[in-house]
Amino acid sequence: MSGSSRTPRIPSARGRGGIVGLFLIAAIAAGCRLLLGRGIDADGGATTVVGLPEAVLLEIRVSTILAAATAGAALGLSGLAFQTLLRNPLASPWVLGVSSGAGFGLMLAMWLARLGGGAAMVGGMLLAGAGIPASAIGALLAISIVWMLSRRLGGFDPVGLVLCGVVTSATFGAGIMLLQHLVPSGVRGDLVGWMMGRIPELAPRWLLAVAGGSVGLVTIIGWRASSMLDAASLGDDEARSIGVPLEAMRRWLLVLGGGLAAIAVVLVGPIAFVGLLAPHAGRRLTGAGHRGVVLGTVLAGASMLLVADAVRQVVDLGGGRLPVGVLTALVGGPAFLGLLLQGRGRA
Amino acid sequence: MTKAAVRLSADGLTVRFGAVEAIAELAVAAPAGRVLAVLGRNASGKSTLLRCLAGVLTPTAGTVALDGRPLKDWPRAGRASRLGYLAQQPQLAGGFTVAESVAFGGHAVGGVAASAVGEALATVGLEPLADRPFGDLSVGQRQRAAMARVLVQVGADGVMILDEPFAAQDPGEVDRLIRVVRARAAEGAAVIAAVHDATVAHAIADDVLLLDGGRVCFAGAAGDGLSPDRLGRLFGLDFVAGPSGPTPRFGLGIMPSDDSA
Amino acid sequence: MVVLLGLLGLQALLVPLIGCADEPGPERTTGLGIASLSPAMTTIVRDLGAGDRLVGRTPWCRGVDDLPVVGALDGVDAEVLVGLRPGVVVHQPPAAGTDPVLLALRERVGFTIVGGRLDGSDDVIAAIDALSAAGIGDDSLVARHRTAMERVRSAAAESRDDARSVLVLFALDPFAAAGRETYLDEVVRAAGGRNVTTRPGWIELSVEEVVGLHPEVVLLVSSDVSAVDTLGAIPWTVPPAVVALDGAEALEPSTRMPDLVERVESLLAGAGM
Numbered sequence: 001m002s003g004s005s006r007t008p009r010i011p012s013a014r015g016r017g018g019i020v021g022l023f024l025i026a027a028i029a030a031g032c033r034l035l036l037g038r039g040i041d042a043d044g045g046a047t048t049v050v051g052l053p054e055a056v057l058l059e060i061r062v063s064t065i066l067a068a069a070t071a072g073a074a075l076g077l078s079g080l081a082f083q084t085l086l087r088n089p090l091a092s093p094w095v096l097g098v099s100s101g102a103g104f105g106l107m108l109a110m111w112l113a114r115l116g117g118g119a120a121m122v123g124g125m126l127l128a129g130a131g132i133p134a135s136a137i138g139a140l141l142a143i144s145i146v147w148m149l150s151r152r153l154g155g156f157d158p159v160g161l162v163l164c165g166v167v168t169s170a171t172f173g174a175g176i177m178l179l180q181h182l183v184p185s186g187v188r189g190d191l192v193g194w195m196m197g198r199i200p201e202l203a204p205r206w207l208l209a210v211a212g213g214s215v216g217l218v219t220i221i222g223w224r225a226s227s228m229l230d231a232a233s234l235g236d237d238e239a240r241s242i243g244v245p246l247e248a249m250r251r252w253l254l255v256l257g258g259g260l261a262a263i264a265v266v267l268v269g270p271i272a273f274v275g276l277l278a279p280h281a282g283r284r285l286t287g288a289g290h291r292g293v294v295l296g297t298v299l300a301g302a303s304m305l306l307v308a309d310a311v312r313q314v315v316d317l318g319g320g321r322l323p324v325g326v327l328t329a330l331v332g333g334p335a336f337l338g339l340l341l342q343g344r345g346r347a
Numbered sequence: 348m349t350k351a352a353v354r355l356s357a358d359g360l361t362v363r364f365g366a367v368e369a370i371a372e373l374a375v376a377a378p379a380g381r382v383l384a385v386l387g388r389n390a391s392g393k394s395t396l397l398r399c400l401a402g403v404l405t406p407t408a409g410t411v412a413l414d415g416r417p418l419k420d421w422p423r424a425g426r427a428s429r430l431g432y433l434a435q436q437p438q439l440a441g442g443f444t445v446a447e448s449v450a451f452g453g454h455a456v457g458g459v460a461a462s463a464v465g466e467a468l469a470t471v472g473l474e475p476l477a478d479r480p481f482g483d484l485s486v487g488q489r490q491r492a493a494m495a496r497v498l499v500q501v502g503a504d505g506v507m508i509l510d511e512p513f514a515a516q517d518p519g520e521v522d523r524l525i526r527v528v529r530a531r532a533a534e535g536a537a538v539i540a541a542v543h544d545a546t547v548a549h550a551i552a553d554d555v556l557l558l559d560g561g562r563v564c565f566a567g568a569a570g571d572g573l574s575p576d577r578l579g580r581l582f583g584l585d586f587v588a589g590p591s592g593p594t595p596r597f598g599l600g601i602m603p604s605d606d607s608a
Numbered sequence: 609m610v611v612l613l614g615l616l617g618l619q620a621l622l623v624p625l626i627g628c629a630d631e632p633g634p635e636r637t638t639g640l641g642i643a644s645l646s647p648a649m650t651t652i653v654r655d656l657g658a659g660d661r662l663v664g665r666t667p668w669c670r671g672v673d674d675l676p677v678v679g680a681l682d683g684v685d686a687e688v689l690v691g692l693r694p695g696v697v698v699h700q701p702p703a704a705g706t707d708p709v710l711l712a713l714r715e716r717v718g719f720t721i722v723g724g725r726l727d728g729s730d731d732v733i734a735a736i737d738a739l740s741a742a743g744i745g746d747d748s749l750v751a752r753h754r755t756a757m758e759r760v761r762s763a764a765a766e767s768r769d770d771a772r773s774v775l776v777l778f779a780l781d782p783f784a785a786a787g788r789e790t791y792l793d794e795v796v797r798a799a800g801g802r803n804v805t806t807r808p809g810w811i812e813l814s815v816e817e818v819v820g821l822h823p824e825v826v827l828l829v830s831s832d833v834s835a836v837d838t839l840g841a842i843p844w845t846v847p848p849a850v851v852a853l854d855g856a857e858a859l860e861p862s863t864r865m866p867d868l869v870e871r872v873e874s875l876l877a878g879a880g881m
Binding site: 037038039040043044045046053056057059060061196197198200201202204316319320321323324 | 663667674675676677678679680681682683684685686687688690691692708709712713716717
């Protein structure tokens with residue numbers, strides 16, 4: 001075999017076009033967000049301002065842009081990992097209850113930290129690093145449950161998977177409520193903001209670095225493993241027969257997808273639909289090969305949160321800016337139903 | 348070729364799914380240059396046997412060896428380039444084209460020449476559909492695309508495990524596939540194929556293995572195995588000798604049959 | 609790969625921006641403005657006579673509807689907060705501690721953060737003192753409200769065994785009551801009542817528990833008129849007198865506590881057989 005004329009590797013011309021397009025969208029959204037801000041008008045009211053701001057505000061905006069882009073990319077990659085793992089187009093951190101699991105992990109650690117003694121030490125350790133260990137454990141627990149159920153039942157059809165996710169999510173949600181019930185009432189309000197999802201405007205730099213580094217690392221891993229991911233699109237037996245290490249690959253997908261979901265949850269809370277829709281947008285715009293899909297998903301996920309965050313800078317219905325989770329759900333909900341209908345039509 | 352070397356051999360193969368024993372104590376040997384047809388009623392364990400032989404299902408007991416070396420000891424790439432598998436129902440998610448699906452045959456060795464993909468597609472008669480999405484193909488076309496992938500994967504003298512690629516084809520395509528398989532065998536390939544149709548088995552096989560309830564009821568030369576008598580007992584149906592092998596006489600209800608197709 | 613490098617390049621471009629923004633502009637001055645992240649603190653600031661200094665609010669602050677919203681459930685609106693250039697930010701920190709974004713902003717912009725938990729008269733007095741120390745409030749108003757709060761505190765401390773038993777309900781579906789160590793418990797005690805609940809904090813109760821507490825008076829902290837019907841449907845052994853304490857100030861632990869005490873006193877007197 002000669003190395004000269006191998007089959008054309010993806011991304012194709014269409015894939016490259018899609019990636020460039022998505023990159024431009026992400027860049028434009030980031031640019032808009034950089035120029036869009038909130039200021040005070042002559043009457044002392046809040047208003048939308050356009051333009052480059054002073055240094056302090058610039059820092060806030062850049063930090064917000066990095067947080068939004070990183071969290072969006074992390075959610076997208078996590079969704080892609082779960083969709084590949086479960087061979088199911090509706091899989092995503094939020095649909096599968098992985099976001100709830102991460103939230104439960106966080107709550108559990110907070111509760112432990114309040115107990116005192118050894119429990120407090122464990123809680124404190126889990127809460128180190130903005131709670132990434134706690135939420136990662138919760139996220140991995142949730143995805144492992146879904147994965148084991150899927151194995152036992154010989155796979156899910158898309159709707160069955162959604163049902164399983166709803167139940168997982170509700171169970172962890174109940175766990176969160178139980179823990180809230182156990183902590184002093186004053187603490188209960190703390191999580192309301194987190195549950196709504198928010199993009200931190202001044203996230204600690206180390207957290208942005210960890211999250212950005214993780215997204216970058218997973219992107220590179222996905223890029224390098226793209227031909228394996230492509231080949232794993234075959235049926236299980238066929239994929240094994242051509243030398244795809246399916247079991248190892250799935251372990252990695254589970255761990256990386258769960259880890260990224262946890263990081264996204266720590267950074268922005270349980271934001272819905274971005275993890276579901278970003279891989280679809282990536283696939284639509286870059287074609288079938290995972291080399292393109294991985295990059296496309298990163299860019300699509302980043303774009304989605306950047307656009308949502310830019311839009312909320314200009315929408316104030318009197319109660320301050322709209323929470324970003326409201327925007328993503330308003331757009332993502334109908335899109336999800338569309339995917340559901342499309343799946344039914346194909347079946 | 349004088350005394351052909353055994354390429355793939357299995358011994359004591361047993362597979363249990365929970366309490367159900369799919370196959371028990373099977374022994375198989377596939378020498379280079381020969382085609383072994385596996386026949387049996389539905390659920391007689393053909394697919395389970397083939398999946399074990401292809402190394403995609405780990406048997407409950409027993410071993411499979413490729414060129415004398417247990418399958419599990421082979422490095423991934425070395426095994427994949429010698430042992431190919433065609434599933435009964437090929438699947439491919441995502442929007443990959445037919446040509447891309449064939450190129451996956453070269454996954455373990457880092458890719459495959461575009462000319463080889465084209466050649467393989469021409470061999471199975473799918474060249475005009477090379478750039479169509481795999482998902483648009485009919486079942487028969489998917490099986491032929493998977494056949495092309497196996498051809499690209501294992502090279503001329505490889506071992507090919509084919510799980511019933513003939514049933515969904517029209518007669519012209521059955522004939523094409525038979526010729527493809529025979530040509531490969533002539534080049535030194537060892538082939539094990541599950542076959543439903545006795546006339547196809549007659550045309551393709553050097554040896555046959557008749558399975559009943561997960562156990563061997565005959566293993567030997569095709570001429571002996573494919574007698575109307577044996578097939579009649581295996582399938583619970585009357586067979587007569589015809590010009591292209593034993594032919595079932597349908598619709599006569601000679602023997603009570605519960606689930607035979 | 610090229611795109612990935614592009615992304616990294618973009619990050620590389622943006623990160624130094626964060627770096628160079630480290631030192632706040634030298635000409636930056638913070639004003640006298642007060643940005644409030646707590647409805648109760650807004651009320652206290654206004655009562656101390658510094659309402660005209662308020663420049664930012666939450667969606668739930670009363671009497672300051674014209675001001676921009678600087679904080680809601682999903683956190684602080686950093687840009688609006690910076691744009692307001694407040695000298696002081698008042699808040700009620702959650703038990704988990706002050707919002708890190710607020711601390712990061714203080715580091716960069718240099719405002720003072722004033723506030724603490726508000727669970728009773730002690731906390732309100734501490735808030736008055738802290739605001740006064742931060743130069744907020746008219747001295748005479750500070751003194752007046754401080755004295756009034758101290759009166760509430762000492763009145764609440766005089767426990768009377770013959771006091772009428774009061775159940776303070778602020779929600780009916782499910783029943784939610786003010787337990788011990790809440791500001792409403794203190795208001796009831798200062799008004800000459802006795803809180804029938806014994807547990808601390810905000811308590812959820814079943815109908816049986818509500819009946820079993822045998823309150824002489826139910827104090828409804830609600831302006832919902834249908835609530836009275838709901839209470840009428842309960843199979844009391846001895847029906848209690850039901851009085852309603854409406855108005856949003858009843859839901860805030862603030863300098864309105866003395867007013868609340870007076871109102872509850874007259875409600876309890878009016879509910880006398």
